[in-house]
Structure formats: structure tokens, C-alpha cells
Amino acid sequence: MLTDAQVQEFDEKGFLGVGRVLxxxxxxxxxxxxxxxxxxxxxxxxxxxxxxxxxxxxxxxxxxxxxxxxxxxxxxxxxxxxxxxxHPTITAMASQLCRTDTLRIWHDQIQYKPPEQGGPTGWHQDQPLWPILQPPDLISAWVALDDATVENGCMWMVPGSHTWGNQQKWLRGGPDFINPEHKDVTLLPADARLKAEPIEVMKGACAFHHCLTWHGSPHNRSKRPRRAIAVHYMPGHIRYEPTGRHVMDQFVNVPKGDVLSGDTFPVVYQKK
Ligand SMILES: O=C(O)CCC(=O)C(=O)O
Structure with missing residues (x-):
């Protein structure tokens, strides 16, 4: 179980490191x-x-x-x-953070940045890149399979950015890639600060992020690999609302407007 302080931190920042889970x-x-x-x-x-x-x-x-x-x-x-x-601990924490009794897998994702040749992952928000899901209440559990540090291309995130709506089309990496840029800052709240924080996650540890949190990860030019598994979880009320294309669309068997369920989107947590 997460403490109230951890839940509050996630609500405020849009991400939360929870330490070792594996x-x-x-x-x-x-x-x-x-x-x-x-x-x-x-x-x-x-x-x-x-x-x-x-x-x-x-x-x-x-x-x-x-x-x-x-x-x-x-x-x-x-x-x-x-x-x-x-994983019972990870899914219980995820369900707590998105206040749901039911969690399904939306999809998972490995991102492996090989030593020295690991490239960047551009600044983005997840849910706008998933244009078949509503509402934007999903959560990702990112677990490091190697120590992920600034040196080998850990993720960076902008605190509070999950509260600024869909800004995906205005987002890009700044010249140093570490901080993002926004092409029209008048669309952001006046007090929005585009200052990213590195999310260092040690091997076997987990960090959660909200599906609207701005994030990206730079090159891995170190001699160490950077392997990680992110599982993108849907709380029980996520609906199929297609407005664009996505690789998972081919597996959807429910009508538009229904809860996205089915064999390819299995329930992995159900509160008793
Ligand atoms: O692993 C990375 O560097 C990026 C992963 C990511 O964008 C995500 O899990 O949403």
C-alpha cells in the first residue's frame, strides 16, 4: 500500500518512484x-x-x-x-493511484537503449499517442531491468504537466534534449514551469507516471545497457473511442463507446 503522502505526490507531480519491487x-x-x-x-x-x-x-x-x-x-x-x-504489489499500487477496483493491461512496452548507440525517445504525452482510449486516466508502471541513471538515458519528466491537458502537438525536445520546449506557451497555465526532473530508477525498482505527464529520455552513450519494461494499465472505466490509428486497434472487439475489454486487454487486478 502507498501512503497518503505518496498518493498526494503522484497527484501533484504526475509521477512517483516507489523503490524496489523485484x-x-x-x-x-x-x-x-x-x-x-x-x-x-x-x-x-x-x-x-x-x-x-x-x-x-x-x-x-x-x-x-x-x-x-x-x-x-x-x-x-x-x-x-x-x-x-x-505483479500483485505493482498492480495494487497502480489501482490505488488511479482510484479503481479493476485494472486491465492496455499494452506493455520494452524500451532498450543499447550501450553507446542508444538513441533518444522524444518528449511526449502517452494518451494523445493512444487515440483510441478515453478518458485520459491511464497509468504506467516503469520497471528498470538495469540501473537507469542520467548517464545511460533515464526518463525525464515535467512535474505538474499532467494537469495541463493535451499538449502533444506543441511539444518537442529542447536543444539539450533534457528540457522540453512548447511551441505556444500561451496555451499553458501562467505558472507552468517547463523544468524537467531526471527519474533515476535502479534495477528492480518501479516508477509510475500518469498518461498526460510530459516525458522523454535522451541518448545512452554510456557503456551500460538501459533495459526497462513499462506496463500501461487501464482503470476499469476506460472506453474504446477511436479518433486515430494505433497498433492495438486490430485486437479490439468491442463497439465504440464500450469499456475496452477482451482477451488482449486482460484484467490483472480486481479488488475483492
Ligand atoms: O523508456 C523510456 O525511456 C520511455 C518510456 C515511455 O515513454 C513510457 O513508458 O511511457
Whole structure:
């Protein structure tokens, strides 16, 4: 259980580090299955397994052999990752932060930034990039499979930005990438501060973020890998409201306006 102070911190900042949730053995099991899936050797494939930077501009890290390996729905390719998505402590905390009795997996996501060649992940908000879901009440549990520090490209987030609405089309990385820029600051509250904080997460530890929190992660030019698994969770009331395209659309079997449920969006937490 999270304390009231932790819940309040999440409500105010839009993110919260909660410390260690996995022991070394659990991390090793996940790393071993990640290797199998990345090599295309798992019994079933994930939904995506790609370099996110392929075909992107130099500014976005697409040139010079840089990579961010993104795997979507590794839980469908690996029982170990499915069990991770159902982790009782993580899901109980997530349900507490989004005040729900029911949590479903929206999708999960590995982002692996390899040593020296790890590219950046652009500044963004999650929910605007998921244009088939409403309302914007989702939460992500990001668990480090290596120590993620400033040196190897940990995420950065802007405190309070989850309260500023959908700003996705105005967002971009600043010249140093560490802080974001907004193309029309008149659309933001007068007291909005675009000052990002690094979210360092040690191996086996977890940080939550709200689906409107501005975040991004720079290059990994260190000699260490940066592997992490984010599970994006839907509270029980999230509806299917398509206004754009998304890779998970092909798995939706409910009519527009219904709660997004079904085999590919399993319930992983139900309060008794
Ligand atoms: O792992 C990263 O650096 C970015 C992940 C991300 O954008 C997310 O979990 O929403």
C-alpha cells in the first residue's frame, strides 16, 4: 500500500518512484526472456519488435546506427512478462493511484537503449499517442531491468504537466534534449514551469507516471545497457473511442463507446 503522502505526490507531480519491487532473481528471469524475444526465439511473437528510430531524422536519433529497441506486448510472447504485468504489489499500487477496483493491461512496452548507440525517445504525452482510449486516466508502471541513471538515458519528466491537458502537438525536445520546449506557451497555465526532473530508477525498482505527464529520455552513450519494461494499465472505466490509428486497434472487439475489454486487454487486478 502507498501512503497518503505518496498518493498526494503522484497527484501533484504526475509521477512517483516507489523503490524496489523485484529481486535480482526476478530481474534475471525477465532479462533472459527479453533476450529470447529480441532474438525472435520466443514460442509466440510480441505485437511489435523494432528499432523505433529506423527511418527517423538525425535530430530524432535516426542516423548513425542509433537504436531504441521497442517491443510491444512482450507479455503475449512470454509467461514471465505476463506474470510481471500481474505483479500483485505493482498492480495494487497502480489501482490505488488511479482510484479503481479493476485494472486491465492496455499494452506493455520494452524500451532498450543499447550501450553507446542508444538513441533518444522524444518528449511526449502517452494518451494523445493512444487515440483510441478515453478518458485520459491511464497509468504506467516503469520497471528498470538495469540501473537507469542520467548517464545511460533515464526518463525525464515535467512535474505538474499532467494537469495541463493535451499538449502533444506543441511539444518537442529542447536543444539539450533534457528540457522540453512548447511551441505556444500561451496555451499553458501562467505558472507552468517547463523544468524537467531526471527519474533515476535502479534495477528492480518501479516508477509510475500518469498518461498526460510530459516525458522523454535522451541518448545512452554510456557503456551500460538501459533495459526497462513499462506496463500501461487501464482503470476499469476506460472506453474504446477511436479518433486515430494505433497498433492495438486490430485486437479490439468491442463497439465504440464500450469499456475496452477482451482477451488482449486482460484484467490483472480486481479488488475483492
Ligand atoms: O523508456 C523510456 O525511456 C520511455 C518510456 C515511455 O515513454 C513510457 O513508458 O511511457
Amino acid at each position: 529481486d535480482d532473481e526476478a530481474v534475471e528471469r525477465l532479462r533472459a526472456d527479453l533476450d529470447l524475444v529480441m532474438a525472435g526465439k520466443s514460442p509466440k511473437p510480441p505485437v511489435l519488435n523494432r528499432n523505433m528510430l529506423a527511418g527517423k531524422s538525425e535530430y530524432e536519433g535516426g542516423k548513425g546506427g542509433e537504436a531504441v529497441i521497442q517491443i510491444v506486448n512482450i507479455w503475449q510472447a512470454s509467461e514471465v512478462f505476463y506474470q510481471h504485468a500481474c
